[in-house]
Amino acid sequence: xxxxxxxxxxxxxxxxxxxxxxxxxxxxxxxxxxxxxxxxxxxxxxxxxxxxxxxxxxxxxxxxxxxxxxxxxxxxxxxxxxxxxxxxxxxxxxxxxxxxxxxxxxxxxxxxxxxxxxxxxxxxxxxxxxxxxxxxxxxxxxxxxxxxxxxxxxxxxxxxxxxxxxxxxxxxxxxxxxxxxxxxxxxxxxxxxxxxxxxxxxxxxxxxxxxxxxxxxxxxxxxxxxxxxxxxxxxxxxxxxxxxxxxxxxxxxxxxxxxxxxxxxxxxxxxxxxxxxxxxxxxxxxxx
Ligand SMILES: C[S@@+](CC[C@H](N)C(=O)[O-])C[C@H]1O[C@@H](n2cnc3c(N)ncnc32)[C@H](O)[C@@H]1O
Numbered sequence: 145x146x147x148x149x150x151x152x153x154x155x156x157x158x159x160x161x162x163x164x165x166x167x168x169x170x171x172x173x174x175x176x177x178x179x180x181x182x183x184x185x186x187x188x189x190x191x192x193x194x195x196x197x198x199x200x201x202x203x204x205x206x207x208x209x210x211x212x213x214x215x216x217x218x219x220x221x222x223x224x225x226x227x228x229x230x231x232x233x234x235x236x237x238x239x240x241x242x243x244x245x246x247x248x249x250x251x252x253x254x255x256x257x258x259x260x261x262x263x264x265x266x267x268x269x270x271x272x273x274x275x276x277x278x279x280x281x282x283x284x285x286x287x288x289x290x291x292x293x294x295x296x297x298x299x300x301x302x303x304x305x306x307x308x309x310x311x312x313x314x315x316x317x318x319x320x321x322x323x324x325x326x327x328x329x330x331x332x333x334x335x336x337x338x339x340x341x342x343x344x345x346x347x348x349x350x351x352x353x354x355x356x357x358x359x360x361x362x363x364x365x366x367x368x369x370x371x372x373x374x375x376x377x378x379x380x381x382x383x384x385x386x387x388x389x390x391x392x393x394x395x396x397x398x399x400x401x402x403x404x405x406x407x408x409x410x411x412x413x414x415x416x417x418x419x420x421x422x423x424x425x426x427x428x429x430x431x432x
Contacts, residue, residue, distance in 0.1 A: 169215050178212045182397040183423075193257035194227035197250060198298055198322055201291065201364065205398060206233035209289050209423065213360045214239055218286035219266070223274035223351055224331075226324075228254025230289055231267050240266035242285065244274045247325045273329040275343070278350035285354050288361035291421075292347075293332030294368050294377075295340040298323035337370050345384045352388050355428045361390060362425045364398070366418045374415075378422045390426035398423050 159171030168175065186204035194200035206229055210220055216238040222230035225243025227250055234241035235258075245251065248271050255269075270277050324332045331347075334340045348361075355361060363385065367377045382392050398421040409415030 167215075168212055170211060175212070178208060180396075181394070182399055182420075183208065184399045184401060185421075187402075190232065190257065194229060194253065196253060197227040198324065199291070199294070200227045201229040201233075203229055203233045203236070206230055206289060207237055209362055210234050210239055210287065211237055213287040213289075213362070213425075215286075219283070221285040221288045221351060221354060222290045223278065223288075223347055224290050224292050225254070225269065226250050228258060228269055231263065231269060232258055232261065235261060235263050235267060240264050242268050242270065242281065242283070244270045244272060244277045246271070246273055246327055246330055273327075274347045275329065275350065278347065278354065281354060283354065284356050286356055286359050288351050288355055289364070290351075290362075291364040292344050293324060293330065293340075294365065295337050295370065296323075296332055296334060297368050297370075298332055337375070341380055341384055344381075345388065348385060348390075349388050352390065352428060357428055357430050357432065360393065360425055360427050361385075362423050364421050364423055366421045367416075368418065378424060381424055385424075385426050389428070389430070391429050393425045393427050396423040396425070397421075 159173030161169075161171045165175075170178070183205070185202050186208075187202050188204050191200065191202050210230075210233055214220060218239050220230060220234045220239055220241040222241060222243045225231065225241075225245045226247075228243055231241040231243045231254065243254075251269050251271050324330050327333065331340055331343050334343060348363075351361070363381055365377055365381055367375060369375065378395065386392060400419050400421065403417075403419050405417050405419075408417070
């Protein structure tokens with residue numbers, strides 16, 4: 145039997161490349177490694193240029209996802225692109241990306257951080273409400289990776305401190321961090337959690353219609369607290385994505401080792417410190 149030939153750019157990969165591979169450009173070993181249900185988040189120099197955004201992805205983490213779910217020259221969509229990390233990560237490994245964000249300042253941030261990176265002409269950063277922009281986007285994409293605002297947690301008025309016998313304990317990593325915008329269309333500005341879920345569902349329904357059949361989408365989000373109550377956000381996201389038609393494919397836990405620990409409930413009650421994000425992946429599988 146003839147040995148399958150690797151694409152040229154993969155010739156330095158150590159494992160065997162299977163020519164039947166329709167998903168990505170990875171050899172078998174690299175593919176297998178990325179199916180592990182936890183990854184450690186990886187930082188790199190370029191992450192620093194995004195730090196004026198309240199919640200940027202780490203470029204390396206997104207490169208890994210894109211390399212698992214696409215082949216070279218394919219197109220990725222991120223409807224909440226913020227500082228443009230997804231466009232940069234896609235570009236680093238030869239993929240195009242359409243990124244959308246409401247906030248014009250984040251586009252400027254992206255333009256600054258991508259200076260000198262030779263971004264593919266086919267990539268675009270579109271400023272606008274994804275709920276409107278997606279209606280007018282006349283193209284199909286090969287993969288979606290995105291992270292919406294975490295409801296209104298950046299608007300949490302608590303200064304993140306608690307007085308304990310005259311001592312102030314810092315209670316939150318969010319203290320002093322800006323929220324995204326004042327726009328009523330910003331998902332981070334919706335008062336009710338149910339409204340946030342509905343608005344996210346509406347945008348993801350439109351994104352679903354742009355995704356090619358048999359392709360994948362990854363939502364990056366962690367659980368969080370609303371009015372001091374822990375919410376299993378992951379469960380709600382899976383439910384709404386399934387209602388749209390997406391098939392749940394699995395959750396990768398992205399471990400964030402460098403975050404500080406806060407004594408939220410100590411010494412009276414157990415309160416979790418969220419030191420991971422959930423990378424929740426879905427597939428579009430429609431009858432042909
Ligand atoms: C969690 S952040 C995404 C950060 C991004 N992954 C990065 O690496 O910088 C969510 C983003 O959603 C944007 N956003 C909120 N509502 C939106 C809407 N309706 N349409 C487009 N973008 C929106 C916010 O401006 C914010 O930048």
